[in-house]
Amino acid sequence: MHHKTNIGINIKPTMITLxxxxxxxxxxxxxxxxxxxxxxxxxxxFLEKTLRELLTEHPIFSDEVKISLSGDAAIAQFARFPFxxxxxxxxxxxxxxxxxxxxxxxxxxxxxxxxxxxxxxxINVIIACANKKFIDERVSLLHACGLTPHMICIxxxxxxxxxxxxxxNDETKSYILCHTLGGCNxxxxxxxxxxxxxxxxxxxxxxxxxxxICKIRDTVQSKxxxxxxxTVILAGDYHTVVxxxxxxxxxxxxxxxxxxxxxxxxxxxxxxxxxxxAYSLALPLAIALAH
Numbered sequence: 001m002h003h004k005t006n007i008g009i010n011i012k013p014t015m016i017t018l019x020x021x022x023x024x025x026x027x028x029x030x031x032x033x034x035x036x037x038x039x040x041x042x043x044x045x046f047l048e049k050t051l052r053e054l055l056t057e058h059p060i061f062s063d064e065v066k067i068s069l070s071g072d073a074a075i076a077q078f079a080r081f082p083f084x085x086x087x088x089x090x091x092x093x094x095x096x097x098x099x100x101x102x103x104x105x106x107x108x109x110x111x112x113x114x115x116x117x118x119x120x121x122x123i124n125v126i127i128a129c130a131n132k133k134f135i136d137e138r139v140s141l142l143h144a145c146g147l148t149p150h151m152i153c154i155x156x157x158x159x160x161x162x163x164x165x166x167x168x169n170d171e172t173k174s175y176i177l178c179h180t181l182g183g184c185n186x187x188x189x190x191x192x193x194x195x196x197x198x199x200x201x202x203x204x205x206x207x208x209x210x211x212x213i214c215k216i217r218d219t220v221q222s223k224x225x226x227x228x229x230x231t232v233i234l235a236g237d238y239h240t241v242v243x244x245x246x247x248x249x250x251x252x253x254x255x256x257x258x259x260x261x262x263x264x265x266x267x268x269x270x271x272x273x274x275x276x277x278a279y280s281l282a283l284p285l286a287i288a289l290a291h
Contacts, residue, residue: 005031007065008288009051009147011138014038014182016050019284020060021265028289029266033273033281034058044141051145064148068287070155070186073134076198080122093127107132115194124194128154153290155179155283156188156198162286163233164193166264175231176217177259179282180209180240186283187216191226206243213248235259235282238275261285 006028010017020032036054038046081092093112108129115124135152142149159179164171171193178187183204189197197220201212213232220226232248234241234256241258248256261282262273273281 005061006288007060007062008284008286008290009065009067009142010284010287011047011051011067011141012038012182012184013040013042014184016047016054017281017284018054018058018060019281019288020058021285021288022061024266027264027266029268030262030271030273030285031268032058032060033271033284044137048141048144051141055145055147063146064150065142066151066153066287066290067138067142067149068153068155068158068283068290069130069134069138070184070200071202072131074128074130074154076126076128076154076157076195078194078196078198079125079127080118081125083117083121083123089123093125097127097129109135126157126195128157130154151290153287154198155200155286156186156195158286158290159186159235159283160188160190160195160198161291162261162282162289163259164190165289166261173231174226174229175233176213176229177233178209178213178235178244180234180236180244181280181283182237185209185212185236187213189216189220189226189229191229196220196225204240206240206247209240210244210247213244214251217254230254232256233259235261235279238277238279241279 005020005022007020015038016036018034021028022031034054034057036050109132111128113126117123139149163177174191176187176189183202185201187199188195199216203209217229221229230253232254234244245256248254260278262278
């Protein structure tokens with residue numbers, strides 16, 4: 001029996017996905033995968049009912065779970081600040097946030113992750129900011145279903161950390177990691193192992209998603225945020241991934257690859273995940289393994 005597991009629950013407007021893993025000596029084992037499709041405009045009461053059904057159909061070993069936020073409810077941004085003591089840095093971040101977030105700073109919950117100090121005395125940080133009201137609603141939903149939120153992360157950061165963990169040889173490369181599923185899309189621009197840009201955008205049409213990816217790439221290259229960003233890594237809905245791969249490969253200066261996030265995992269006895277479904281598990285798996 002697995003006494004300690006990692007459980008990620010991804011709640012989106014179109015579906016709720018659950019992934020549970022257990023850490024072994026050399027790798028993680030995928031224990032449990034469940035998905036429930038949601039109708040358009042599902043309210044909190046329906047979300048609670050659906051989540052209860054999902055937990056009944058896919059019992060988990062622990063009540064401690066991780067969830068993630070994206071879109072209007074949360075923002076994550078890379079920033080550089082002059083080296084400063086804790087209080088001064090907090091004030092710099094506060095002023096930065098006032099220009100960044102679409103809701104008043106007093107309604108935010110903020111987390112700062114210091115990535116490192118540069119030779120020019122600048123420090124690289126990731127600022128994660130979420131709407132407190134939305135977080136409270138999600139926490140209440142989990143509590144109503146007998147769950148305890150062990151961690152609340154940001155979609156883009158969770159995806160980046162999982163991909164970087166599985167592909168350590170890409171640490172010095174520049175690329176765009178794009179996840180698309182159920183109309184919710186996230187693109188992360190990475191260079192030298194750091195997520196410089198995290199962009200959430202909506203849309204189902206692969207051609208529109210393709211155009212958004214190209215715009216993001218053109219913007220970061222024109223501003224010289226990232227140079228020579230010629231690789232796009234794709235995960236999410238299989239059919240969208242395949243069409244995006246085809247569209248991106250029509251551009252001579254872009255190479256597109258699919259990311260199978262469970263390729264390095266073991267499968268629990270009786271659990272079978274085909275390749276098509278594997279791509280759609282990137283985000284819930286990233287949430288489950290977030291730290």
